[in-house]
Amino acid sequence: EAGVTQSPTHLIKTRGQQATLRCSPISGHTSVYWYQQALGLGLQFLLWYDEGEERNRGNFPPRFSGRQFPNYSSELNVNALELEDSALYLCASSWGTSGTTDTQYFGPGTRLTVL
Amino acid sequence: AQTVTQSQPEMSVQEAETVTLSCTYDTSESDYYLFWYKQPPSRQMILVIRQEAYKQQNATENRFSVNFQKAAKSFSLKISDSQLGDAAMYFCALSGGYQKVTFGIGTKLQVIP
Numbered sequence: 043e044a045g046v047t048q049s050p051t052h053l054i055k056t057r058g059q060q061a062t063l064r065c066s067p068i069s070g071h072t073s074v075y076w077y078q079q080a081l082g083l084g085l086q087f088l089l090w091y092d093e094g095e096e097r098n099r100g101n102f103p104p105r106f107s108g109r110q111f112p113n114y115s116s117e118l119n120v121n122a123l124e125l126e127d128s129a130l131y132l133c134a135s136s137w138g139t140s141g142t143t144d145t146q147y148f149g150p151g152t153r154l155t156v157l
Numbered sequence: 158a159q160t161v162t163q164s165q166p167e168m169s170v171q172e173a174e175t176v177t178l179s180c181t182y183d184t185s186e187s188d189y190y191l192f193w194y195k196q197p198p199s200r201q202m203i204l205v206i207r208q209e210a211y212k213q214q215n216a217t218e219n220r221f222s223v224n225f226q227k228a229a230k231s232f233s234l235k236i237s238d239s240q241l242g243d244a245a246m247y248f249c250a251l252s253g254g255y256q257k258v259t260f261g262i263g264t265k266l267q268v269i270p
Binding site: 075077082083084086087097098100132141145146147148149150 | 256
């Protein structure tokens with residue numbers, strides 16, 4: 043069974059540009075989570091989607107947004123990029139039956155570098 | 158608000174020995190779950206072990222076990238018979254209220270041959 047996939051692996055942008063990151067969950071999973079992993083800060087919760095709806099978001103500005111498609115894949119958009127947005131962005135998926143208490147399965151991440 | 162604290166940025170253990178990674182947390186929820194995730198150098202995060210707060214019995218998974226002290230809000234991970242493949246970043250995580258998962262900043266474990 044295929045795991046969580048993310049694309050692209052690496053993304054280099056300049057300040058002010060927009061970045062789009064993509065995630066495909068494990069087949070059958072309806073929940074998708076996005077995290078930002080910056081050096082020394084652990085994982086910071088960004089967004090949670092389930093059944094196409096945004097269920098919760100972390101303490102990030104509105105320029106971080108996303109959506110979940112009918113096939114449960116998801117996209118994270120970061121507008122007006124700032125240097126501090128440089129980080130590894132991890133996507134995770136779960137069955138969605140018990141909210142965020144479900145075990146999450148992580149993808150390999152997208153490394154975003156903002157110059 | 159929920160918080161997770163991992164006070165050991167780095168730990169090392171000799172191969173075949175036992176090591177314990179510490180985690181403390183805080184939450185106002187009465188029903189919550191605790192997790193330990195492992196992130197090897199290849200980056201893909203995987204679940205090591207999971208504990209439901211309402212269960213008094215400590216969770217175990219082969220060489221991995223936890224010491225869950227609910228009153229003290231402590232959730233430590235014990236790795237027995239450490240192997241080279243155990244070298245990784247270990248993250249403690251808390252999910253309460255079914256709405257959000259909070260991760261600690263991680264502990265880097267080095268296994269010495």
